[in-house]
Amino acid sequence: QVLMTDLTMDTGVQELLVKAEQETIETAFQRAKEQEPHCKFGLTGVCCRRCLQGPCRVTFNGNKGVKRGVCGATADQIVARNLLSLIVEGTTPHVEHAREILHTLLETAEGKAPYEIKGKEKLIAIGKQLGLMVDGVELDKLAREVALIALQDFQQQSGVSHWLRLRAQEQSVETWEKLNILPSNAHLEIANAINKTAMGCESDPVSLLLAIMKMGLVEGYDGLHLSTDLQDILFGTPRLVKTQYRMGVIKEDYVNIAVHGHIPMVSEKILEWSRKLNNKAQALGAQGINIVGICCSANELLMRQGVAVATNYASQELAIITGALEAMVVDAQCIMPGLAQVAECYHTELISTLPNIKIEGASHVDWTPEAADQMGEEIVRRALAHYPERDQSKVRIPGDTVEAYAGFSVEQIVELLAALNGPDPLLPLIEAIAQGDILGVVAIVGCTNPKVKQDWANTEVAKELMRNNVLVVATGCSAHSLGKNGLLSPAGLQYCGEKLASVLTAIGQANGLPALPPALHMGSCVDNSRIDDLLVALATRMGVAVRELPVAGSSPENHSPKALSIGTFFIAQGVDVHIGVNAPITGSPLVEQALTANKGEFSVTTDELFGGKLIYEADPIQAAQTMIVRIMQKRQALGLVC
Numbered sequence: 001q002v003l004m005t006d007l008t009m010d011t012g013v014q015e016l017l018v019k020a021e022q023e024t025i026e027t028a029f030q031r032a033k034e035q036e037p038h039c040k041f042g043l044t045g046v047c048c049r050r051c052l053q054g055p056c057r058v059t060f061n062g063n064k065g066v067k068r069g070v071c072g073a074t075a076d077q078i079v080a081r082n083l084l085s086l087i088v089e090g091t092t093p094h095v096e097h098a099r100e101i102l103h104t105l106l107e108t109a110e111g112k113a114p115y116e117i118k119g120k121e122k123l124i125a126i127g128k129q130l131g132l133m134v135d136g137v138e139l140d141k142l143a144r145e146v147a148l149i150a151l152q153d154f155q156q157q158s159g160v161s162h163w164l165r166l167r168a169q170e171q172s173v174e175t176w177e178k179l180n181i182l183p184s185n186a187h188l189e190i191a192n193a194i195n196k197t198a199m200g201c202e203s204d205p206v207s208l209l210l211a212i213m214k215m216g217l218v219e220g221y222d223g224l225h226l227s228t229d230l231q232d233i234l235f236g237t238p239r240l241v242k243t244q245y246r247m248g249v250i251k252e253d254y255v256n257i258a259v260h261g262h263i264p265m266v267s268e269k270i271l272e273w274s275r276k277l278n279n280k281a282q283a284l285g286a287q288g289i290n291i292v293g294i295c296c297s298a299n300e301l302l303m304r305q306g307v308a309v310a311t312n313y314a315s316q317e318l319a320i321i322t323g324a325l326e327a328m329v330v331d332a333q334c335i336m337p338g339l340a341q342v343a344e345c346y347h348t349e350l351i352s353t354l355p356n357i358k359i360e361g362a363s364h365v366d367w368t369p370e371a372a373d374q375m376g377e378e379i380v381r382r383a384l385a386h387y388p389e390r391d392q393s394k395v396r397i398p399g400d401t402v403e404a405y406a407g408f409s410v411e412q413i414v415e416l417l418a419a420l421n422g423p424d425p426l427l428p429l430i431e432a433i434a435q436g437d438i439l440g441v442v443a444i445v446g447c448t449n450p451k452v453k454q455d456w457a458n459t460e461v462a463k464e465l466m467r468n469n470v471l472v473v474a475t476g477c478s479a480h481s482l483g484k485n486g487l488l489s490p491a492g493l494q495y496c497g498e499k500l501a502s503v504l505t506a507i508g509q510a511n512g513l514p515a516l517p518p519a520l521h522m523g524s525c526v527d528n529s530r531i532d533d534l535l536v537a538l539a540t541r542m543g544v545a546v547r548e549l550p551v552a553g554s555s556p557e558n559h560s561p562k563a564l565s566i567g568t569f570f571i572a573q574g575v576d577v578h579i580g581v582n583a584p585i586t587g588s589p590l591v592e593q594a595l596t597a598n599k600g601e602f603s604v605t606t607d608e609l610f611g612g613k614l615i616y617e618a619d620p621i622q623a624a625q626t627m628i629v630r631i632m633q634k635r636q637a638l639g640l641v642c
């Protein structure tokens with residue numbers, strides 16, 4: 001008998017899982033159990049399906065079983081090729097995301113798309129950094145020029161990615177140049193990587209590992225950074241906002257629309273049209289239209305608009321099981337196909353929006369930059385039309401909500417610090433780190449995964465770090481885990497060590513707040529770029545390389561290949577990255593050792609080449625302690641108080 005309390009920490013989700021069971025509706029939580037025990041060949045990465053001589057399975061523990069596939073491929077070769085494939089699958093959705101925002105910005109600048117440029121300061125700053133003339137230039141013209149430079153990162157056949165040049169620290173670029181892994185054009189690099197992994201192409205595991213690191217840079221610059229920068233230009237840079245978390249943000253007496261996925265061009269338009277058509281809801285006897293977020297669509301609207309968050313990845317189906325959603329609007333990434341079966345049991349319309357991403361069983365309203373308004377209006381009108389169809393006997397919304405703060409862009413963090421030191425805002429933070437009041441900084445990022453009790457590992461890692469005076473920043477669905485459990489609110493200060501609590505209180509009070517929350521919510525998964533920007537700014541101000549900083553990244557409940565490609569990006573920067581669900585690499589001693597620097601005789605490791613490594617640890621307390629040991633080593637090397 002599986003207990004709901006073993007599946008998730010979220011009491012609202014537990015309540016809805018009981019409802020799902022009563023109504024015989026299947027969810028990811030049950031399906032995850034049905035998959036156990038998992039195939040060891042798959043788990044360790046030694047299953048190859050690259051050609052029709054196979055599939056081949058080779059030994060995953062080095063002794064039992066066959067040593068080579070039909071073509072002669074070894075475990076090291078198979079694992080390295082599979083990992084490169086996985087990293088490409090993590091990178092590509094972010095590169096597509098960046099390409100879509102790029103075209104939206106370009107069409108907006110040319111007057112063809114119904115968006116406006118709200119991030120004037122960001123546009124001017126980026127224009128300047130790209131070497132463009134900005135003084136007296138019209139915003140539209142400047143935006144067009146910026147978009148066209150970004151477009152070169154998808155077209156040029158040689159040269160280095162413009163966004164890498166724009167955002168990377170010079171010391172890192174030197175390392176990557178020596179290793180010959182500087183990317184040029186995101187599409188070209190993705191095609192190259194797929195070509196490498198094709199049957200009968202590359203089989204040198206070391207060369208494949210370098211291709212993996214190069215793909216990490218594609219992810220970082222022409223995925224994450226490009227997406228965040230252009231989104232800030234179009235929608236504005238996030239500022240401090242206050243909001244609510246948990247299923248209770250779905251309101252019984254409102255027309256409820258959930259936005260789910262990642263693409264703010266879709267969710268911003270839904271929000272805009274919900275405001276325009278709000279009075280139509282009142283005509284139906286509802287109080288109004290209520291937009292709630294799931295996954296990173298939630299993060300985008302939360303960061304810029306303060307929209308409330310219903311839930312995160314693993315429990316997305318449960319939002320429909322409240323019986324109170326008129327529509328769930330999805331775009332790309334992390335959309336469970338299982339949503340369609342759940343929606344069928346209610347009046348909820350599941351609506352896909354991206355021309356390239358259709359969902360079986362969902363209806364579809366096409367988003368394109370030009371047709372964004374038609375999409376927004378059509379979807380909100382459909383949701384309104386479904387409100388009278390709601391079956392009140394099936395409605396059950398778990399009541400509680402939790403207060404949270406978000407909107408911690410680098411610009412916002414610097415502004416908050418400026419209240420302590422206007423001319424040199426980063427200095428108070430650097431001094432706190434140097435004195436050991438802040439031991440280090442760890443980013444808690446990524447997903448939830450039904451293999452792990454939902455929100456538990458994310459929250460436990462965070463609390464253990466806070467207790468040890470480590471400053472936590474967060475993004476993605478992990479940030480939602482922290483939000484649901486009170487760690488994005490000043491009330492969460494109770495979990496911090498005394499020194500960290502006093503720093504957060506001092507910064508907060510200098511800005512008219514009781515304190516800053518113990519975890520700073522920096523945005524969506526693409527906004528891991530903001531964390532990178534913060535690291536580059538800190539390292540540059542301290543006069544050191546990013547790889548020397550006492551920092552780490554952690555994805556305690558990772559499920560998506562995106563978590564691995566983002567992790568690869570940070571390892572390439574020289575930052576250790578912890579994962580709580582292992583990557584399929586343990587079938588290859590060579591690949592495992594190269595990434596984790598843990599054991600064996602293999603001589604080349606990412607730790608030596610880049611200064612960062614992969615840490616696998618399922619136990620959250622142990623994971624936090626392992627990161628702290630590394631932070632202490634880096635502090636010692638910098639001569640900081642230990």
Ligand code: SF4
Pocket residue numbers: 048049050051052053054055056069070071072073078199200
């Ligand atoms: Fe087997 Fe080689 Fe084909 Fe992979 S590429 S399935 S190892 S024969």
Ligand code: FE2
Pocket residue numbers: 262295296476477524525526
């Ligand atoms: Fe995400």
